[in-house]
Amino acid sequence: MVIAIIAILMAVLMPTLNRAREQGRRAVCLNYLKSLTLAWSMYADENDDRIVNGEAYWAPSAAPAAPVPTSGPHQGEKYWVGNDCASGFAQGEQRPLDIQLEAIRAGSLFPYCKAEKAYRCPTGIRGEMRTYSTGYGMNGCFDAAGTYVGTKGVRVGRTVLMVKRRSEIVIPAPAFRLVFLDEGRISPDSYAIHYLTPRWWDPPFVRHGDGTNVSFADGHSDYWKYRGAETIRAGKMANPPYNYTPTTDEGITDLKKMQEAIWGRLGY
Template sequence: MTKRHAFTLIELLVVISIIAVLMAVLMPALRYAKQQATGAVCLGHERSLILAWHTYPQDNEDKLVGGNPYPNSQNYDIAWVQAPQNEAREVMLGAGSQPTESGDLAYKYEVMGLERGRLWPYLKTAKVYHCPGDQRKIQAENSAFRSYSILWTMHGAYSRQHESDPVYDTGEVAHTYTEIRRPATKLVFVEDQDDRGWNMGSWVMNPLGERWTDSLGLWHADSGTLAFADGHAQRRKWRDKRTIEYFKDPYDSSFAHSTPENPNPDLKFVQEAYLPTGKGPGQHR
């Protein structure tokens, strides 16, 4: 009978080294595949959201749903979602308008805000408000669930006075669907990674500036999902390394953090998709 020999220490070390090399090679590929899969699910959610958004003005005399869920904003009563709140409709926000709770209770209050928004009757499920690549909801210091925001310019300004706020330099906000020119090129929903416990307000940028203001979610292998006013959604690969670096550091999203970076094809693309009516500064479309 053949006598079996145990592995020597050197043989074991060789095997372990081979496994380590294989893991180093395979892990990035597996991570990329996972990000691709979450991107496909996220794109489906964006399509559901934009279909509901597109249907709303057809049912409401051409008026756009409110894009700003911040309490006391001009269109809060018709906002697509409302702020985190309890069963008694009390807004559960504390200092800095951040949620008063975290974890499961924060999730419960945020979903109640979703259910009381104007798009809920078209969607009727909380899952379409969340991208599976968005991990903020498992972070104790954040706990945000909703992954998407509507642009400031799509009936998302805080007040009429803010619609021409020089900080955002828009000069235009669409209130009805017919005001939107070339809707296939105008953004409505973006992935938003606000670090204040929920996606507060609407998504903003300076369309004439040289830097980003709010960052976008970077949850799909350096790409993001976007939804447009004609009802289509798409996935876009970000091309400029400065865009990717900024989006990877969302927890320092101050104006000073985003350094001037024109020409940047990503910034230019979003700026051109940001102004819907063609009436703002420098608009001739």
């Protein structure tokens, strides 16, 4: 009888305890994102308003370094984190823990945020030392979608699509331009999303319940709950789809919200 009562109580209490645990992890993650965004802002303060190179260096068989590119759009800009991503990242492969930590320490942002735990959400899978990525539009990996020309981002009206300097974030205001996101199973470079077409590029990422955590150029972080069941389903797949095109109104709403946060506007 006593065992039966305990079992009933556990069945009633466990969902509540799980929700409380998740809310605690979400709050810690939001604080970590704020810490990284503060470091991002401090870097700009000390570098003539230039923001950090938003790419994560990727050379799977190389040392966990964060070199300084000698050519291209990031010439002279050290990578924000070093070489911590494995060649089979899409299948969940990870580099050894010590390599990942060395890569974090090697990055240009580490002097401004030396708490290694701040690079990883508490919900990260075992062996994953970094879950956060920058959004494409914050001096990320230059692409072929017409957002980058030479070493400068294209300006559409007063919106700079690929930001190089913090002062370029005018329209929309800094509170609406995404800097970091909790990608989870990270991909190399920076988090990519299409500009000219209504498609995800990297997969949708679902990290906390049915949403995710993000941070913005004004320093605040926020939890975004997705509206589309297809967004949530795609983000929770064991091997999430790349270049994913949503088909429902709710899924398209999720996509557009992310595109506008990363690029500052829609390109279609």
